[in-house]
Amino acid sequence: AQTVTQSQPEMSVQEAETVTLSCTYDTSESDYYLFWYKQPPSRQMILVIRQEAYKQQNATENRFSVNFQKAAKSFSLKISDSQLGDAAMYFCACSFSGYSTLTFGKGTMLLVSP
């Protein structure tokens, strides 16, 4: 069975600082896609960033970037220049070959202080 693990239930960062959220996964598949979603208190899940497993280059979206280590099955999210609006629950998710359904980690609550 494929699993996604987020080992940090909660992380704190100050405005303008950088924070890294960890995610590991386990699969025997060679073809899969990794996602980070953000769920603010308004509860709508918002896609933050996506990474294709076959791509060596790490994905970047403005202040958000990933560190994808395929051999280590690690997919961490780095948020640079943190803003108050980044405060939310962050979920790491994976869709595995042949199944477009998402397997989610349990989430990391990110707190941002002024």
Added chain:
Amino acid sequence: EAGVTQSPTHLIKTRGQQATLRCSPISGHTSVYWYQQALGLGLQFLLWYDEGEERNRGNFPPRFSGRQFPNYSSELNVNALELEDSALYLCASSLSGTSWQPQHFGDGTRLSIL
């Protein structure tokens, strides 16, 4: 472009009753996914519909069922409600049922069982 819409926002039922949750995907999206987000359990995949057919099902009992209509909207039915069914039910849609297509989520339906 309208996002994924779910109704109702909140639903209160008692044990043994039946609940119906509705979801309208983003225009042009043919795949609809249902997830359960219960406290402490994270997001669990429930059902996936594509082109009117059930394509995959998560590890949930048969009293969780649904369907997808010709206009691609979807309905989730939960029969014989139990207290542990209390959760946020999220619907997502994607352009097609392929693993690289990102899923776009609605705001969810909060189901409370008394």
